[in-house]
Amino acid sequence: MKEKLYYNINLEQSTTFHNNATFCIGTGRLNLALRTEYHNQLKKVQEDIHFDHIRGHGLFCDDMAVYRTYEEDGIEKAEYNFSYIDLVFDDYRSMGLKPFVELGFMPKNLASGEQTIFYWKGNTTPPKDYQKWADLVIATIKHWISRYGIDEVITWPFEVWNEPNLPGFWKGADMEEYFKLYEVTSKAVKSCDPRIRVGGPAICGVDDERWLRCFLEFCSNNRVPIDFVTRHAYATEMPERVGHYEYQELRTPKVFMDELRESRKIIDSFPEYKGMEMHITEFNTSYTPLNPIHDTNLNAAYVARLLSEMGDVCASYSYWTFGDVFEEAGVAYTPFSGCFGLMTNGMIPKPTYWSFSFFSEIGSDALAREEHFIITKDEKKNIHGIAWNPVEREGSDISLSYSFDLEPGEYLIVTKLVDESTCNPLKTWIDMGSPAYPSAEQIKLLQECSRPQVRTMRKKITENTLSLDLTLSPNALCYFSIQHIEPETDRGYQPERIRGAR
Known part of the structure; x- marks a missing residue:
């Protein structure tokens, strides 16, 4: 059964976090x-x-x-x-x-x-x-x-x-x-x-x-x-x-x-x-x-x-x-x-x-830290987070539901997902027969399968709350960021009329 966890985050809270990962x-x-x-x-x-x-x-x-x-x-x-x-x-x-x-x-x-x-x-x-x-x-x-x-x-x-x-x-x-x-x-x-x-x-x-x-x-x-x-x-x-x-x-x-x-x-x-x-x-x-x-x-x-x-x-x-x-x-x-x-x-x-x-992207100014995630903010008040779900033997998905207290406006949400389905070159290598000496074509495929799945979403909030839900399968790792944006639209550009733009 999927574990569901709920968190409310505001930009004024803080917690101890010393990020020395790249020293x-x-x-x-x-x-x-x-x-x-x-x-x-x-x-x-x-x-x-x-x-x-x-x-x-x-x-x-x-x-x-x-x-x-x-x-x-x-x-x-x-x-x-x-x-x-x-x-x-x-x-x-x-x-x-x-x-x-x-x-x-x-x-x-x-x-x-x-x-x-x-x-x-x-x-x-x-x-x-x-x-x-x-x-x-x-x-x-x-x-x-x-x-x-x-x-x-x-x-x-x-x-x-x-x-x-x-x-x-x-x-x-x-x-x-x-x-x-x-x-x-x-x-x-x-x-x-x-x-x-x-x-x-x-x-x-x-x-x-x-x-x-x-x-x-x-x-x-x-x-x-x-x-x-x-x-x-x-x-x-x-x-x-x-x-x-x-x-x-x-x-x-x-x-x-x-x-x-x-x-x-x-x-x-x-x-x-x-x-x-x-x-x-x-x-x-x-x-x-x-x-x-x-x-x-x-x-x-x-x-x-x-x-x-x-x-x-x-x-x-x-x-x-x-x-x-x-x-x-x-x-x-x-x-x-x-x-x-x-x-x-x-x-x-x-x-x-x-x-x-x-x-290397999240800095050290932490808003919240728990068993499955760390959330920080930068000097521009952009939010950065990393969540994880390590499972050595048997385990299930976890669902992390965040509610962020933010000013009304438009926001860009970015997620970068690393899990066993989307970023797993080891599986690809095994699938191709575990070649000891991969060809140039095989190496290219392995490199392509070693990249996170990147997704973006634009949200407009009229009140003071932005919600973000993450589901992490066993052994998943996910980076996310939330950035306030000021949209700029060229004269005559109508995204709603473009297939795949919304």
Whole structure:
């Protein structure tokens, strides 16, 4: 049975809403930015959504060729090569992106061990010489200051490492060793300019409460620089592996948010860190790039719900990732491989692409926020809203009936609908036989099926109420706007006499 919900909205009411959806976006390792498809996907994302920052792994991995050593008079010496970094960062900045710099992983010639992670073998061991690691960090930041100017570099957040509480990302998940790395690195960063902001510990959800509390105790007791706290958040349980794919159950949005609220409480329990920014430098539904949920309308509706709430406790939350040029588990076998991106290879937006596009349009001046929607107004008193209906297993439509208190006049109503019938390229790909290597014609069709259904309506109200009814099927996502208009009619133009114009 369809659930019916009724709401009265006026332009004088308000509610708390911090819209940080576009502060940062994630990417695979930085070397991938040298590829044409990567550039094209990111350019399209920036044109439609426009994120402010970008964060990815592999800054110091060997495929970026930053750190090299040579022997002179029997002594090993280091030299630095910033050619690839410059190509990547120059490209980011040309698209309006600032780096959210992740300092890692370990160059082979500086690594204390052989442990690596991912298809591309990022080394995840501590440095064999902490002074040489500090020298590398300092040389890199000074290069950026020289190239981009200190006024620019101080606007980049710096994060030390990635998920050190997981043994794959940091040898043995050695807490004390990570604290040493953090101290050395944060002081190296600050030595370049004390205004540069640095933070950590970039933990994920394994023993995260103990790690966060111990990390802050370490920083407090040892006067170690920290300007913000970082962590990651994913919304699925342990995976079941089937062939190339992994399937997981979703946690409820409340359980997801409770984990973040607990981190917020831990930070605020330290008087010197109370209110300190917490940045979620990775989040998504699933933490594996092999889960088809990332390609679904369910993902889009669920993420929209999170985007409406995460700003309550987080300074930012970076979706992992913008595109599917991504190789942690190897190169995907098909365009719909369950990878993290907002866009598949072949330039096909997934439904979640529109979650971020819609949130980029609505601002932060909220009139109302509920479990299924957020409504805002802009400086011109236009109304913007996003509504969603995530259903993981079985569910029904919901009907949202709004009554807006507005001045008499004429209004343009726009709706953009993303649901399993109107904007579902995954279904189209399955319908065409799940081709691993779609032809140009098939890619064109997939792109056509990846767009929201846009509808417009003009309403004239003589009293002070405008009604709008939305019906959302399971896993639907809908953007809507209401704009006051002053109609202009050319002499002799009579829409009532034109078929299809009314």
